[in-house]
Amino acid sequence: MTQAPQLQRIHHVAYRCRDAKETVEWYGRVLGMAYTTAFAEDHVPSTGAFDPYMHVFIDAGGGNVLAFFELPQQPEMGHDPNTPAWVQHLAFEVADGAALLAAKAHIEAQGIDVLGPTYHGIFRSIYFFDPNGHRLELACNIGTDEQYRELRELAPVMLEEWSRTKRAPRHAEWLHQEPVGDGDRA
Structure with missing residues (x-):
């Protein structure tokens, strides 16, 4: 019998974006994430298929990396029409309630609509969308x-x-x- 792997952490999470440069700049300006790495290829390394892409990586803090693919040869990106927009999202943790409220003020000052804070029993959250239509959440733990x-x-x-x-x-x-x-x- 084989043994399940012993995972260390999430290496990165990748999403699609409309424009890599706009996305990198937005995450830096709105969430303070540093742009760290990029790969650009004409052929997909795993499949060999011709599909030019730009793959950008940004530091989400705590050893967590968020990545995006810009795929200019593919049809315009969309979302699953059978899944409500509130379901698929990416949540980041902030230190406490004061940091959550400060983040909300900062994000709203960027002209971005923010929902919340919303109470979830053991944490509170705010919600907003990035320029690609991905829903984001900032959460602070409040549970005992x-x-x-x-x-x-x-x-x-x-x-x-x-x-x-x-x-x-x-x-x-x-x-x-x-x-x-x-x-x-x-």
Whole structure:
């Protein structure tokens, strides 16, 4: 029997973009991410197919890398019409509620619409879109060690119930009730 690999971390996550230069500049200006590397080829290394591309990499902090492909020979990029826009997104963590609110102010000052902060029980989030139409989330953790422990213990039970019923299990009702007077935790 073989053994599953021991993963170290995510090496990079790649998405498509409309314009590599615009995307690199936007992520630098709006989210402070540094542009680190680029690859450009006329042929895809893994398949050998002719498909010119620019592959750019930006530093998302903490050893995390976000990458984009510009594919000028392909049809215009689109999104899955059967999946709501709020589902497919990329979430980044910020330090705390103050950092989340400061990020919201900075992003809105760039002329970008921001939704939130939204309460999720153990974290709060804001949401917005990049110039390629990808939904982004910034989140700050607000949960206690006890809450995280409870959710780890409930996770298998909730998944099993969901699998049987396809209805939202309500085992941790506190997740759905924003505490009154908790605005300072943003």
